[in-house]
Amino acid sequence: MSSIVLENIRKTYGRNAPPAIADLSMEIGSSEFLCLLGPSGCGKTTTLRMIAGLEHPTDGRILVDGKPIVSVADGLFTVPEKRNMGLVFQNYALWPHMTIRDNVAFGLTLRKMPAAERDATVDQVMTTLGIARYADRYPGQLSGGQQQRVALARMLALQPSVILLDEPLSNLDAKLRLEMRTELKRIHAEAGSTIVFVTHDQWEAMTLATTIAVMSEGELQQVGTPDDIYERPANRFVAEFVGNLPINIVERDDGRSDALHAWIDRCLTLFAVDGARVASAGIRPEALRFGSLSDEEVTRHAAGQGVIVDIVPTGGSWIVELDVAGHRVFAIATEHPQVTTGEQTHFWVERHHLHLFDRDKKRITL
Amino acid sequence: MTQQTVLPEERAHPLSAWKRLSYLVRVKSADPTLLLALALLIVFGYLIFAPVVLLLVDAVTVHFADTARTRQDLGDLTFYYLNRVLLSPISRDLFWWPLAHTAIISAGAILLAFLVGAPIGWLLSRTDLMGKKWFSTALLVPYMLPSWTFALAWLTLFKNRTIGGLPGWMETLGFTPPDWLAYGALPIALILALHYAPFVILLFGNALKQFDTQLEDSARSLGASPLTVARRIILPLMMPSLVSAATLIFAKCLGDFGVAYVLGVPVGFDVLATSLFRAISTSQAGASAVLAGAIVLLGSLSIIIDMRLLKEARRFVTIGAKGAIAREAPLGKWQLPAVAWAFAVFLVSAGIPLAALLLTTVMHVPGSFSLDNFTLDYWIGTDLGTTALHQGILLTGEFWLALWNSVWMVGLAATGAGMLGLLVGYAVVRSPVRFVSVALRQITFLPYLVPGIAFAAAYLSMFAVPRPPLPALYGTPIILVLAILADQMPFASRAGISSMMQLGREPEEAGQIVGAGWFRRMRSIVLPIQRGALVSAILLPFISGIKGLSLVVVLAVPGTDLLTTYAIRLVDYGYSQAANAVVVMLCVVAFAGTMLVQKIGKANLSDGMGSK
Numbered sequence: 001m002s003s004i005v006l007e008n009i010r011k012t013y014g015r016n017a018p019p020a021i022a023d024l025s026m027e028i029g030s031s032e033f034l035c036l037l038g039p040s041g042c043g044k045t046t047t048l049r050m051i052a053g054l055e056h057p058t059d060g061r062i063l064v065d066g067k068p069i070v071s072v073a074d075g076l077f078t079v080p081e082k083r084n085m086g087l088v089f090q091n092y093a094l095w096p097h098m099t100i101r102d103n104v105a106f107g108l109t110l111r112k113m114p115a116a117e118r119d120a121t122v123d124q125v126m127t128t129l130g131i132a133r134y135a136d137r138y139p140g141q142l143s144g145g146q147q148q149r150v151a152l153a154r155m156l157a158l159q160p161s162v163i164l165l166d167e168p169l170s171n172l173d174a175k176l177r178l179e180m181r182t183e184l185k186r187i188h189a190e191a192g193s194t195i196v197f198v199t200h201d202q203w204e205a206m207t208l209a210t211t212i213a214v215m216s217e218g219e220l221q222q223v224g225t226p227d228d229i230y231e232r233p234a235n236r237f238v239a240e241f242v243g244n245l246p247i248n249i250v251e252r253d254d255g256r257s258d259a260l261h262a263w264i265d266r267c268l269t270l271f272a273v274d275g276a277r278v279a280s281a282g283i284r285p286e287a288l289r290f291g292s293l294s295d296e297e298v299t300r301h302a303a304g305q306g307v308i309v310d311i312v313p314t315g316g317s318w319i320v321e322l323d324v325a326g327h328r329v330f331a332i333a334t335e336h337p338q339v340t341t342g343e344q345t346h347f348w349v350e351r352h353h354l355h356l357f358d359r360d361k362k363r364i365t366l
Numbered sequence: 367m368t369q370q371t372v373l374p375e376e377r378a379h380p381l382s383a384w385k386r387l388s389y390l391v392r393v394k395s396a397d398p399t400l401l402l403a404l405a406l407l408i409v410f411g412y413l414i415f416a417p418v419v420l421l422l423v424d425a426v427t428v429h430f431a432d433t434a435r436t437r438q439d440l441g442d443l444t445f446y447y448l449n450r451v452l453l454s455p456i457s458r459d460l461f462w463w464p465l466a467h468t469a470i471i472s473a474g475a476i477l478l479a480f481l482v483g484a485p486i487g488w489l490l491s492r493t494d495l496m497g498k499k500w501f502s503t504a505l506l507v508p509y510m511l512p513s514w515t516f517a518l519a520w521l522t523l524f525k526n527r528t529i530g531g532l533p534g535w536m537e538t539l540g541f542t543p544p545d546w547l548a549y550g551a552l553p554i555a556l557i558l559a560l561h562y563a564p565f566v567i568l569l570f571g572n573a574l575k576q577f578d579t580q581l582e583d584s585a586r587s588l589g590a591s592p593l594t595v596a597r598r599i600i601l602p603l604m605m606p607s608l609v610s611a612a613t614l615i616f617a618k619c620l621g622d623f624g625v626a627y628v629l630g631v632p633v634g635f636d637v638l639a640t641s642l643f644r645a646i647s648t649s650q651a652g653a654s655a656v657l658a659g660a661i662v663l664l665g666s667l668s669i670i671i672d673m674r675l676l677k678e679a680r681r682f683v684t685i686g687a688k689g690a691i692a693r694e695a696p697l698g699k700w701q702l703p704a705v706a707w708a709f710a711v712f713l714v715s716a717g718i719p720l721a722a723l724l725l726t727t728v729m730h731v732p733g734s735f736s737l738d739n740f741t742l743d744y745w746i747g748t749d750l751g752t753t754a755l756h757q758g759i760l761l762t763g764e765f766w767l768a769l770w771n772s773v774w775m776v777g778l779a780a781t782g783a784g785m786l787g788l789l790v791g792y793a794v795v796r797s798p799v800r801f802v803s804v805a806l807r808q809i810t811f812l813p814y815l816v817p818g819i820a821f822a823a824a825y826l827s828m829f830a831v832p833r834p835p836l837p838a839l840y841g842t843p844i845i846l847v848l849a850i851l852a853d854q855m856p857f858a859s860r861a862g863i864s865s866m867m868q869l870g871r872e873p874e875e876a877g878q879i880v881g882a883g884w885f886r887r888m889r890s891i892v893l894p895i896q897r898g899a900l901v902s903a904i905l906l907p908f909i910s911g912i913k914g915l916s917l918v919v920v921l922a923v924p925g926t927d928l929l930t931t932y933a934i935r936l937v938d939y940g941y942s943q944a945a946n947a948v949v950v951m952l953c954v955v956a957f958a959g960t961m962l963v964q965k966i967g968k969a970n971l972s973d974g975m976g977s978k
Contacts, residue, residue: 054875056393075388079396080878087879093872097894106890107880158880 002065002161002194004028004051009060011046011218019058020046021218028196028211030065033188035209036198037229039241043218044198045166051196052087052164053080064162086160090167092151094139100126100150101135107158125157129183145176149183156187163187165197169204181207202242206230214238236361239282245319247282247355248329258325263304270302271351273366279359287353288331290320291339293346301348308343322347394798398884403793403802406786410809413852417828418662418816424655424827432652447652451660460653461660464641467551467630471637472619474555475562476612482559482711483566483611489704491571494694496705505708507716509564510960511953512913512930514624516557518949519719521628522726522942524548529632532942535722538734549633557625560715562615569614573607606675613672617665621817623916624930628937639819639916646823646920655827658820666815720953727947744943755939759947768932769951775843775928776911779850783858784904786851788896791862796871810859813852818916825849825921841923853917854907861906865899902963909959913952929955 004027011021021043028034036044049055050070051062056077062070069078094103101122108118126132129149139147148171155163168184169177185208188195199205205212206226214221214229214237222234233239239247250264252275268275293303306322306329318337322329322345331347339345356364394400425447428438436446451461489495490502508516524543525534536543546552577600585595623639631640638661645654697704726732730739743750746758759765790810797803813821825848829839839845873895877887893900915930922931929952936945 052879054878056389072389073385075385075392077389077392080875081396081881081883084881085879087876089872089876091872093876095873095876095891095895097897106877106882110881110886154876154880 003030004162004194004196005061005063005066006047006051007061007063009047009050009057009062011043011050011055012058019218021057024060024218024220026213026220026223028194031188031192031194033195033208033210034197035205035212036196036215037202037205037212037242038200038215038221040200041217042215044200044215047215048087048164048166048196048198051162052085053078053083054087084158084160085162085164086155086158087164088148088151088155088166088168090170092139092147094147094150094154096139099136099138100131100142103139103150104153104157107154111158121157125153129153129156144171145173145180148172148180152183152187156191159191160193163193163195165195167199167201167204168197168208170199170201177204184208202244214241216241232363233282233355234363236280236282236357239355239357239363243284245285245330245332247284248288250281250283250327251279252281253279253359258327259304259306260324260327260329263302263324266302266304267349267354271354271366273356273364277358277364278356279361280357282355282357283349283353284355285319285330286332286334287349288329288347289349290322290331290333290337290345290347293348298346301346303346303348305344305346308339308341308345311337311339311341396884399793399796400798400802402789403797403799403806406790406793407802407806407809409786410790410806410852410855413848414812414855415809416833417821417824417852418812420827421655421662421820421824422659424651425659427652429651431649447656451653451656459636460641460645461638461657464636464638465660467626467635468620468637468639470551471555471558471626472616474551475558475619476615478556478559479563479566479615480608480612482715483563484570484608486563486708486711487567487569487571488574489708490567491575492695493697493704494701495697495708496701501708501712504712504716505567506564507712507957508561510909510913510957511716511720512624512915512949512956513558513561513622514628514915514934515723515949515953516561516715516719517553517625517628518933518937518942518946519723520553520557521548522722522732522946524553532732532940535732538731545633549629550635553629554625554635554637557629558615558619558622561625562618563711563715565614565618566611569607569611570604573604577603610672610675613668613675617668617672617817620661620665620668621819621916623819623919624934627919627934639817642819642823643920646826651827654823658823661820662816665817665820669815720950723946723953724950727943727950729943732942744947755936755941755944759944759951762944764927764932765948768927768929768948771843771927772912772929772952772955775847775926776850776908779847780854780904780908780911782847782851783854783907784861784900787855787858787860787862787903788865788893788900789862790855790859791864791866792892794859794863795866807859807863810855812856813854814856818853818914819920821853822849822917822920825852840921841926843926846918846921846926846928849917849921850907850911850914853914854911857910858903858907861899861903865896865903869895905959905963909956909963912959913956 006024006026009021009024010019012019024043024047036047038044046055050057053069057070057072059072060070061068061072064083068074068076069083070076095106098106104126105118105122108121113121123132126135129152131146131149131153134142134146134150139150142150148168165184169180172180184195187193197208209226211223212226212229213223216237222229222238224232224234229238229242233242236249240249250260252261252264264281265275267281268278293301297303304324306324308320309323309328310321312319312321316334318333320331320333320337320339322331324347329347351366354366356366358364426443426445428436428440428442428444428446430440432446433440436442436444438444438446451457486501486505490498490505495501521534523535524547525532526537526543526545526548527533528545528548534543534548581599581603582595585599586592590598621639623643626635626637626640627643629635630637636644638657642654642657642661645657727744728740728742730741730743741747742758744758746760748757748761750756750758755762787810790806794803794807797806816824825845826840829836829845829848832838836844839848869892873891874887877891882890912928913930915934918928919931919934922928924935927935929948933945933948933952936948
């Protein structure tokens with residue numbers, strides 16, 4: 001319901017330390033479900049905590065619905081207590097000495113809501129999240145998934161204008177992850193809240209968010225839909241960070257000229273790309289096709305040749321490892337591959353699956 | 367919504383210092399942790415740092431009584447006292463002999479404590495000794511009770527005609543103990559050894575428990591004999607814990623006043639603590655400052671050595687690492703002798719002394735077991751025909767006053783120490799300024815370096831005269847409460863710091879997010895979560911304070927007697943039975959308190975021993 005704007009945010013810990021965040025500007029639209037994605041130490045959690053008010057930026061402004069809540073230049077800082085934001089901590093941070101009901105009701109009590117109304121709100125929230133029957137237990141008596149529901153209930157009871165989540169699914173097992181994912185999607189749809197969450201887990205990011213902002217070393221790399229991020233990575237970092245099995249990268253500038261380099265050259269020629277700008281090329285494993293081709297097909301696809309080194313079943317799909325002139329190249333087969341280890345095979349890629357990057361590691365649009 | 371109001375070129379200019387400051391003030395205003403830390407720093411600067419500094423200053427400045435002797439003006443810098451205590455003809459009796467005595471009894475106590483404690487530490491941690499659980503509590507009993515209790519018990523048994531008062535049991539049974547057995551170095555060292563043997567049992571036992579048996583096994587598999595293994599593998603790894611126990615015992619012996627007072631002073635055997643006590647009670651402020659300073663110096667040195675060694679030990683622990691399965695050696699045919707020996711140690715160190723004390727309180731003539739000699743007069747009798755104390759202890763107003771004083775003064779001090787300890791913990795862990803947090807941690811640890819009797823001397827220096835905002839406090843209960851509180855801060859603040867470290871920031875931040883301000887978070891989140899830690903941070907100082915003598919013996923006056931000082935006063939008057947009765951009551955309180963703490967939970971006796 002609220003939009004958030006970060007303007008030239010800089011954050012340093014200590015005078016001489018290198019900045020954790022050098023200069024970050026971004027806009028989070030109203031009712032957006034945004035994920036800050038990046039490896040640990042990239043500044044994503046710091047950013048989340050600055051929005052919540054638990055950290056203060058060294059420079060810059062933060063605006064909510066156009067009104068600044070932090071502005072270093074104007075000496076303005078709104079304390080977290082007054083921001084009306086909801087934050088769910090990674091380890092949930094439930095208060096161990098309060099019952100579930102008291103945990104959920106605490107914020108409302110602080111707001112001096114009349115007891116009857118408060119109890120009704122608490123009951124309603126707990127019922128929606130399916131934790132009503134644990135109302136009188138203590139957090140230590142609940143499982144991880146239940147604890148997370150309590151943490152969500154505690155946050156939702158206050159109807160925050162912005163919902164912030166720190167690695168919301170990381171502490172859950174596979175089944176609970178799916179359940180909680182549905183729950184969060186439902187909350188987003190029903191309340192229409194602006195949700196910002198951070199994670200280092202691309203699965204979490206892809207499955208939940210409507211927009212993903214990829215960060216690295218305190219800098220924003222790319223903002224886009226999950227499909228944008230995956231299919232059109234803005235630079236090498238995004239391409240390499242996102243993807244379960246790492247993307248296959250061919251460095252054209254590494255001074256070697258072997259079969260793999262020759263294959264990329266043929267692809268570029270086939271796809272009519274000016275090769276001079278291309279410093280490296282990336283092919284996601286699932287986009288790499290392989291199998292025996294006729295001579296005519298080899299020419300049509302500009303296919304290369306390699307040896308199958310290993311076939312690893314991963315349950316439902318197979319990772320196929322190829323050796324191409326000493327390079328390891330990975331492919332994913334969704335059907336049982338009709339090849340055996342040691343066998344020669346052709347491999348090729350479709351034009352729209354080839355990612356090309358220039359010398360600044362930026363994406364070259366085909 | 368693009369409001370690019372701040373252009374990059376503008377950002378290059380640094381913001382005015384004023385703006386930045388007002389921003390930081392606003393950020394920090396929501397969080398008074400720094401203010402709290404500074405306030406605590408001031409409080410403890412006043413209650414701990416100032417007295418100790420003042421004491422040291424007292425040692426080198428002229429006091430009113432000595433202006434004529436030194437031919438200097440009041441407050442001038444002087445070496446008169448240093449000269450008097452360390453170099454003058456009386457320095458031998460004032461300092462050097464007491465120092466030698468202290469050294470002898472400490473060395474003796476350490477040696478004996480190791481002979482008794484180390485085998486027991488091994489039996490309890492690494493063997494299948496029968497009744498291990500019972501022994502591991504029973505053998506710690508001596509430490510739960512005041513050390514001089516055992517001095518009184520010794521006196522009860524071995525007292526001879528050299529000093530006045532009622533005869534000892536041995537005397538009554540027809541055997542006159544020689545002086546060297548009844549008084550002086552031997553009994554003092556023995557009693558201190560038995561009292562502090564639990565240090566060795568706990569520290570050495572714990573180290574053995576953490577010792578990875580795989581290290582032994584691998585040495586054995588390489589062909590080392592058991593003796594070689596013990597000498598080359600186990601001993602070097604145990605060294606830090608052994609030396610640590612030794613330095614701790616030394617530091618404790620240094621400040622231990624009661625035992626030497628009961629068993630040494632009557633025959634002119636002085637240690638540093640009793641020499642200091644005499645200097646204080648004869649109003650030699652300068653000399654007592656020098657003596658106290660010497661004790662502080664020795665105490666600090668030993669503790670610093672200990673801390674060094676503990677750091678060293680921690681380095682060892684990382685090597686020991688995982689797979690440390692403490693394997694229990696079967697005792698086999700040695701089971702019975704081992705149990706017998708452990709039980710004998712229990713009898714000598716706790717059973718017999720306590721029984722002797724208790725029995726004395728119901729006997730007219732100590733050690734005479736005829737039926738008509740037994741009496742309850744000393745507990746509940748009336749019209750006893752003595753000069754003072756005409757009735758049993760339980761009917762004596764002073765006893766109840768002393769008990770009440772003990773409970774309320776120590777209770778108040780312990781509660782204060784516990785609460786402040788928790789606040790110190792909070793301030794130390796959360797303070798945004800590292801310097802403040804380090805200073806606070808060090809200053810609250812300072813009393814640990816200052817043995818009780820020297821700390822009391824420091825308090826006299828500080829509060830015998832008005833120190834704004836406080837009036838002169840000598841003779842009031844306030845000085846006792848403040849001194850006990852300050853003396854207990856090392857443990858209380860350690861407990862506070864470690865429990866706050868475990869708490870983490872999140873529960874509090876979660877409170878912040880739902881709209882709780884700082885005070886509300888303290889009240890509704892931090893303090894309730896730390897309730898358990900608070901209870902032990904209050905109870906352990908309470909127990910330690912209630913049995914403490916060295917600190918309060920200097921500061922208490924008859925109106926503000928505690929159980930400990932009251933018992934010592936009775937000893938001075940020669941009312942052995944009554945004194946023993948008071949001591950028995952004191953033991954009951956201290957023991958019950960310790961058991962209560964262990965029942966309530968996490969708090970462990972070894973935590974209070976400075977083993978961590």
